[in-house]
Amino acid sequence: MLTAYLCSDPALLTVGDDEFWEGVSPVEFGSLPALQDAVTVVGYPIGGDTISVTSGVVSRMEILSYVHGSTELLGLQIDAAINSGNSGGPAFNDKGKCVGIAFQSLKHEDVENIGYVIPTPVILHFIHDYEKSGEYTGFPILGIEWQKMENPDLRKAMGMMPDQKGVRVRRVEPTAPESDFIKPSDIILSFDGVDIANDGTVPFRHGERIGFSYLVSQKYTRENAVVKVLREKKVYEFNIKLATHKRLVPAHIRGKPPSYYIIAGFVFTAISVPYLRSEVLVADINIGYEDIVNTQVLAFNGKPVKNLKSLATMVENCDEEFLQFDLEYRQIVVLQTKTAKAATKDILLTHCIPSAVSDDLKA
Numbered sequence: 032m033l034t035a036y037l038c039s040d041p042a043l044l045t046v047g048d049d050e051f052w053e054g055v056s057p058v059e060f061g062s063l064p065a066l067q068d069a070v071t072v073v074g075y076p077i078g079g080d081t082i083s084v085t086s087g088v089v090s091r092m093e094i095l096s097y098v099h100g101s102t103e104l105l106g107l108q109i110d111a112a113i114n115s116g117n118s119g120g121p122a123f124n125d126k127g128k129c130v131g132i133a134f135q136s137l138k139h140e141d142v143e144n145i146g147y148v149i150p151t152p153v154i155l156h157f158i159h160d161y162e163k164s165g166e167y168t169g170f171p172i173l174g175i176e177w178q179k180m181e182n183p184d185l186r187k188a189m190g191m192m193p194d195q196k197g198v199r200v201r202r203v204e205p206t207a208p209e210s211d212f213i214k215p216s217d218i219i220l221s222f223d224g225v226d227i228a229n230d231g232t233v234p235f236r237h238g239e240r241i242g243f244s245y246l247v248s249q250k251y252t253r254e255n256a257v258v259k260v261l262r263e264k265k266v267y268e269f270n271i272k273l274a275t276h277k278r279l280v281p282a283h284i285r286g287k288p289p290s291y292y293i294i295a296g297f298v299f300t301a302i303s304v305p306y307l308r309s310e311v312l313v314a315d316i317n318i319g320y321e322d323i324v325n326t327q328v329l330a331f332n333g334k335p336v337k338n339l340k341s342l343a344t345m346v347e348n349c350d351e352e353f354l355q356f357d358l359e360y361r362q363i364v365v366l367q368t369k370t371a372k373a374a375t376k377d378i379l380l381t382h383c384i385p386s387a388v389s390d391d392l393k394a
Contacts, residue, residue, distance in 0.1 A: 058121060060151045061128030063236075064089050064107070072111045072133050072146070074120025087111030087144065094242040095147060098135055101282035101304050104170060104248050105241070106147050107131055113146030122148045152249070160251055168252035171273035172244070174207020175200050177219065180229040189218055190264040196220070197261065198231045198243075206277040209258075212269040218261035222246050247273070280304055292343040293387040294354070295371035296378055297364070299328065301339045330357035340392045 046052075064070065071086045087110040095106030109122070113136040122131040131148035161167055177198040180186050189199065197220040203210045213219075220226065225233050227243045235241035250256055250273050259268050281303045289306070292299045300306060328336050332355050336342045346354060354371055356364040375387055386393075 058129045061124050061130045063150055064130050069125050070109050071123045074117040076114035076116035085111040094244055104153050105150055105245055107150050109146050110144045112144050169275035170248045171250050171252050172276050173247050174204030174209050176202040179231055196229045197227050208274050209271055220261055221259040223256045290339050290389045290391050294346055295366050295374045327359045328356050343388055343392050
């Protein structure tokens with residue numbers, strides 16, 4: 032029997048029996064397709080148990096939002112059907128070479144068959160990153176928010192010469208390494224020697240243009256890049272060591288079960304991007320707190336809450352008469368300790384929940 036398992040680094044997946052690879056021919060990667068090139072998507076979407084093959088063409092190529100990775104990278108839009116279960120399936124060109132991996136689709140009542148494919152440059156960047164670093168370090172970003180400079184009056188007000196083009200920095204992430212160099216209202220003129228247009232695009236292939244973040248994503252974490260900016264009518268060049276985004280809210284939970292703590296019908300969990308995207312349903316506990324949902328716990332009984340485990344420990348060890356949770360926007364929740372803990376046992380029993388505390392918080 033074949034067993035799939037993760038290697039020492041969670042970035043790579045393999046199998047437990049090398050016989051699996053006998054007689055298997057590897058798929059070859061093809062180059063980035065052009066618009067209107069034919070593609071064939073292979074996978075196992077819902078609706079059956081056998082392999083599914085759909086065909087279409089490349090209809091768009093641009094920087095796309097990768098929902099599961101909470102990032103923006105180069106992506107292909109195709110009109111071949113991509114449904115639940117297609118994710119991870121290869122997309123082949125007319126020569127039988129893999130030009131990408133299906134990963135998401137657009138669901139809207141006004142559209143049909145709009146699917147997205149991770150192209151080979153992004154896939155190869157992941158592979159080369161692992162080869163270079165021995166681990167997946169991610170795609171670097173410029174930790175800034177910017178605005179277009181297409182308005183001539185805006186360009187003049189910012190002190191730009193007629194031959195200068197670029198984008199204006201609206202905000203700089205305080206945790207980004209760029210914050211030591213780039214300031215709000217700087218005009219980014221070029222990245223690594225490539226001039227940036229007033230609409231934020233740079234040259235891309237034959238007569239095409241693409242968002243300049245594509246240039247950033249082509250680099251690797253800890254590599255340097257030269258960023259030229261205009262500040263108060265003077266041009267500066269900064270050699271910046273690029274890094275991935277330091278997220279205060281995790282983009283994903285890496286396939287692990289979510290952490291949670293339950294007390295008297297309230298469910299507390301660590302904040303993450305998947306959680307923020309989900310629709311949270313809370314049981315009505317009939318004590319006047321039905322609207323307390325999707326809110327942050329700042330303190331418990333007057334003591335700051337460091338993390339979910341500290342909250343669970345403080346509540347479990349509390350021998351005071353009341354449990355008081357200080358929430359954002361100066362809201363508070365107060366429960367009688369004895370009643371709340373008794374109610375927790377009944378709730379777990381009624382809803383067949385094995386434990387009020389997730390396994391990772393018990394250690």
